[in-house]
Amino acid sequence: xxxxxxxxxxxxxxxxxxxxxxxxxxxxxAGHDVLGEFAPEFAHLNDNILFGEVWSRNDLLSxxxxxxxxxxxxxxxxxxxxxxxxxxxxxxxxxxxKTEIAEILTHAAFYAGWPKAWAAFRMAKEVWAxxxxxxxxxxxxxxxxxxxxxxxxxxxxxxxxGQSYLAPIVAEGVPVANVTFEPGCRNNWHxxxxxxxGGQTLICIGGRGYYQEWGKEPIEMNPxxxxxxPTGVKHWHGAAPDSWFSHLAMEIPGEGSSNEWxxxxxxxxxxxxx
Numbered sequence: 001x002x003x004x005x006x007x008x009x010x011x012x013x014x015x016x017x018x019x020x021x022x023x024x025x026x027x028x029x030a031g032h033d034v035l036g037e038f039a040p041e042f043a044h045l046n047d048n049i050l051f052g053e054v055w056s057r058n059d060l061l062s063x064x065x066x067x068x069x070x071x072x073x074x075x076x077x078x079x080x081x082x083x084x085x086x087x088x089x090x091x092x093x094x095x096x097x098k099t100e101i102a103e104i105l106t107h108a109a110f111y112a113g114w115p116k117a118w119a120a121f122r123m124a125k126e127v128w129a130x131x132x133x134x135x136x137x138x139x140x141x142x143x144x145x146x147x148x149x150x151x152x153x154x155x156x157x158x159x160x161x162g163q164s165y166l167a168p169i170v171a172e173g174v175p176v177a178n179v180t181f182e183p184g185c186r187n188n189w190h191x192x193x194x195x196x197x198g199g200q201t202l203i204c205i206g207g208r209g210y211y212q213e214w215g216k217e218p219i220e221m222n223p224x225x226x227x228x229x230p231t232g233v234k235h236w237h238g239a240a241p242d243s244w245f246s247h248l249a250m251e252i253p254g255e256g257s258s259n260e261w262x263x264x265x266x267x268x269x270x271x272x273x274x
Contacts, residue, residue, distance in 0.1 A: 067091035076112035095222040098128040145206035147178040186238020189262040198254025209245030
């Protein structure tokens with residue numbers, strides 16, 4: 001069911017590519033689940049107003065930015081209960097890395113207080129504990145995604161820096177494959193070509209990675225992020241230096257479709273990514 005749901009979403013992106021740029025709306029049910037009968041108005045304000053509107057009200061701040069602000073605000077109050085853990089987990093889901101949360105809490109410690117930072121660090125270590133496993137163990141990482149890792153992508157190894165894996169998901173209609181990159185792995189700059197139609201859509205399903213078009217800044221990709229790649233655009237995509245990364249690659253049908261593989265991503269430019 002999850003597989004079909006993801007594929008339906010990705011097909012809608014093919015038809016309406018601009019949908020991927022809009023802010024994702026947060027759906028929260030904790031208020032109704034815990035206090036729906038006892039305090040229905042509070043449950044409504046929590047689920048529908050705070051998370052349903054405030055967290056999703058515009059594109060000026062990303063979900064990742066809002067998570068960082070919330071974590072620092074709660075830490076400054078000395079709140080390290082289950083709600084703080086929830087927001088740490090939410091921050092991690094929104095793309096905040098272990099290295100980044102450590103720096104965020106360290107910086108905030110000078111303003112919020114050293115004892116509060118110690119308390120926050122204890123919980124943050126638990127939330128980000130599995131990152132060390134995910135960055136070193138393929139088997140452990142494979143347990144975190146719903147699609148198979150597949151086999152080493154030997155046929156295209158010459159177009160990649162590092163090890164990648166390929167698992168075909170759909171062979172007919174709109175071909176879909178899961179491509180997994182080990183930490184630091186990325187493909188070369190390349191261009192999708194077609195006489196008519198063509199292009200590609202990427203849907204991140206695990207880990208953290210990057211997509212970049214020639215002449216533009218890299219775009220960080222986290223689970224749920226979607227990238228539509230038109231034909232004729234020079235680009236690359238791959239894992240962050242410290243994380244595994246998996247995306248579904250959907251080949252948009254076209255006439256005379258082909259790929260032009262180009263030079264590897266410059267090591268100096270890649271090393272600037274976090």
